[in-house]
Amino acid sequence: xxSPELELRQxxxxxxxRMNSAGINQGTSGNLSARIPGGLxxxxxGTPYERMEPADLCAIDVHGQPLDAVSRPEGLRPxxxxxxxxxxxxxxxxLNAVVHCHSIQATALACHGRGLPPFxxxxxxxxxxxxxxxxxxxxxxxxxxxxxxxxxxxxxxxLLAQHGQVTLxxxxxxxxxxxxxxxxxAHMYLQALQLGEPPQLSGEEMGRVAHSxxxxxxxxxxxx
Numbered sequence: 744x745x746s747p748e749l750e751l752r753q754x755x756x757x758x759x760x761r762m763n764s765a766g767i768n769q770g771t772s773g774n775l776s777a778r779i780p781g782g783l784x785x786x787x788x789g790t791p792y793e794r795m796e797p798a799d800l801c802a803i804d805v806h807g808q809p810l811d812a813v814s815r816p817e818g819l820r821p822x823x824x825x826x827x828x829x830x831x832x833x834x835x836x837x838l839n840a841v842v843h844c845h846s847i848q849a850t851a852l853a854c855h856g857r858g859l860p861p862f863x864x865x866x867x868x869x870x871x872x873x874x875x876x877x878x879x880x881x882x883x884x885x886x887x888x889x890x891x892x893x894x895x896x897x898x899x900x901x902l903l904a905q906h907g908q909v910t911l912x913x914x915x916x917x918x919x920x921x922x923x924x925x926x927x928x929a930h931m932y933l934q935a936l937q938l939g940e941p942p943q944l945s946g947e948e949m950g951r952v953a954h955s956x957x958x959x960x961x962x963x964x965x966x967x
Contacts, residue, residue, distance in 0.1 A: 751777050752797035755784060758915035759792040762844055767926050773844035774822035777915055778832050782810050785828055787819035805829040823883040830888040831895065831911060838911045842918040845907035848929035853902040859928055861944045862935060864952045868924055869900035872949035879904040900925050
């Protein structure tokens, strides 16, 4: 195994374990992937992250097939959401990693089909003035992938109705950092809703925030 791929496998395993320790994932419900030549590395289905090793990750092409005879570890198969990861990486060549999880606060919003409006300036860290919620579709389906692609147009994060959230980044660590931020924002928004719908920042102000953050290189740990 080439050294860069081994390092990427190790980074994916560390990010997967941090998902649970950061409280944004439960059990084996989430999944992560990263781009490699010819396809992607993705976490295997139904494998507890605390027991997962770098060699357990599945190397597949964009059609879900093993890249070579040794790309699929014995007894393991790619996450059931491999299509979502493959389509996102294929459509967003500027980004290299995908995190999908069922974080509690973001999923609570998604269960109502609600995204995150510009109630807080940090929403812009996901790439725009809001974070959209894609309509519901069955897990693992092409429809889910297509709807997520639409919701992620011009964005690096979206919610999935009655499902969870998805984030994109330059590395697994960056995609994970953004997922944690999305969960934090969802928690803030749900708390603010206890007093009623919070006021929203204008499009002009969100544009100023985005410009200022870009000038300060703020948030590049999630998007570079």
